[in-house]
Amino acid sequence: MHLSRLDLNLVVALRALLEERNVTRAGRRIGLSQPAMSAALARLRRHFDDDLLARVGGHYELTALGQVLLDRTSTAYDLLERLFASQASFDPAKESREFKLVASDYAVSVFGTELARVVHEEAPGIRLRFTQTPSTVVEDTATLLSATDGLLMPHGVISDFPATDLYQDRWVFLVADDHPSVDDRLTRHDLARLPWVTYQRTYDAPAVRQLGMLGIEPRVEVSVDSFQLLPLLVAGTRRIALVQARLARLLAPLAAVRVLEPPYEAVPLQEAMWWHPVHTHDAAHIWLRETAARVGRRMAEVGEPRVAT
Numbered sequence: 386m387h388l389s390r391l392d393l394n395l396v397v398a399l400r401a402l403l404e405e406r407n408v409t410r411a412g413r414r415i416g417l418s419q420p421a422m423s424a425a426l427a428r429l430r431r432h433f434d435d436d437l438l439a440r441v442g443g444h445y446e447l448t449a450l451g452q453v454l455l456d457r458t459s460t461a462y463d464l465l466e467r468l469f470a471s472q473a474s475f476d477p478a479k480e481s482r483e484f485k486l487v488a489s490d491y492a493v494s495v496f497g498t499e500l501a502r503v504v505h506e507e508a509p510g511i512r513l514r515f516t517q518t519p520s521t522v523v524e525d526t527a528t529l530l531s532a533t534d535g536l537l538m539p540h541g542v543i544s545d546f547p548a549t550d551l552y553q554d555r556w557v558f559l560v561a562d563d564h565p566s567v568d569d570r571l572t573r574h575d576l577a578r579l580p581w582v583t584y585q586r587t588y589d590a591p592a593v594r595q596l597g598m599l600g601i602e603p604r605v606e607v608s609v610d611s612f613q614l615l616p617l618l619v620a621g622t623r624r625i626a627l628v629q630a631r632l633a634r635l636l637a638p639l640a641a642v643r644v645l646e647p648p649y650e651a652v653p654l655q656e657a658m659w660w661h662p663v664h665t666h667d668a669a670h671i672w673l674r675e676t677a678a679r680v681g682r683r684m685a686e687v688g689e690p691r692v693a694t
Contacts, residue, residue: 392428393465395428395432396461396462398415398417398425398429399429399437400458400459401414402422402425402429402437402438403437403438403451403454403455403458404455406438406444406445406446406447408423409422426438435448435450435451436448437450437451437454438451460528460532463531464532464661464663475668475671475672477508477511477672477676478507478510479510480508480510480511480669481510481511482510482511482512482669483511483512483513484511484512484513484534484673485514485533486513486516486533486534486535486536486658487516487517487519487529487533487537488515488516488518488536488537489518489538489584490517490611490612490613491612491632492537492538492656493515493537494612494613494632494635495631495684496537496551496552496680497513497537499683500513501513503676503679503680504676507676516533517610518536522536522538522542523542526543526546526659527661530546530659530660531661531663533661534670534673535658535659535660535673535674535677536659536660537656537657537658537659538656538657538659539654539655539656539657540655540657541591541655543659546659546660546661546662547659547660548657548658548659549657549658549678550656551657551658551677551678551681551684552656552681552682553653553655553685554629554630554631554653555629555630555653556592556627556630556652556654557628557633557646557647558625558644558645558646558647559616559619559625559637559643559644559645560625560642560643560645561619561622561624561643562620562642563621563641564643565623566579566623567579567625570645570646570648571647571648572648573599573648573649575625575648576603576625576648577601577602577604578604579604579624579625580604580605580606580625581603581605582605582618582626583603583608583627584609584611584612585608585609591654592651595649595651595652607624612628613632616633616636616640621641627647629654656681658674658677660674
């Protein structure tokens with residue numbers, strides 16, 4: 386199959402048809418008449434040798450292949466849109482554009498807020514949209530990166546994609562202010578015997594692997610997909626939680642918790658911005674990466690946060 390033989394406008398039609406499941410609505414969505422949309426569907430059916438949309442009663446449903454193509458078409462459309470939006474030059478003070486960044490609530494809290502402030506001051510027409518990192522980030526990194534402008538994630542989770550380092554952080558533990566059996570320090574025995582509340586995705590994979598190498602198996606009592614909820618789930622309980630020091634500095638005053646140092650030399654966290662190679666030479670994306678790196682350097686200059694215990 387040669388791309389030169391394909392009409393890339395069919396990608397637009399395919400996406401509309403698969404998402405709308407209706408020829409008339411799909412045509413209205415992309416500005417084509419009903420006959421033109423029907424002709425596009427006929428071409429797509431010949432290309433894939435599949436009906437794609439099958440009539441069931443009074444409506445259409447996707448065929449098995451149509452269901453497979455639904456997500457792939459959306460990803461391909463986003464990638465093509467970003468590809469053809471590439472620019473040779475970029476003036477942040479004059480441009481109007483949205484950048485989509487995938488990040489945990491931790492990364493948005495400690496880094497995204499400062500990045501948004503700088504963008505607000507220097508590029509008033511630029512919009513930032515942060516979305517939560519999906520649980521499939523490790524299994525399908527290429528697809529995720531192809532449909533976004535950047536992924537904020539520490540080293541040690543993904544690899545083989547371009548990245549720029551942003552800032553360092555370290556790991557600390559949270560315990561309740563009135564914890565009945567923990568004073569001013571934790572022991573490795575405490576980590577093994579006490580119940581945990583954990584972030585349920587994979588950002589802390591290097592830290593979790595380190596615990597396993599130390600022979601510590603966390604007894605997880607609660608898991609949650611938000612780092613910001615960890616202090617609330619620790620306060621007033623016997624639970625402990627592993628959290629980034631920069632986030633602990635922000636959140637500890639909001640809950641009845643104490644911040645304690647790990648009873649071992651915890652592996653540091655190096656946050657980075659990852660992107661798909663298709664963006665590497667795009668002027669707008671270069672500006673975004675350079676701005677993010679500059680914000681990260683400013684954070685490094687402030688120094689590593691130390692939270693009072």
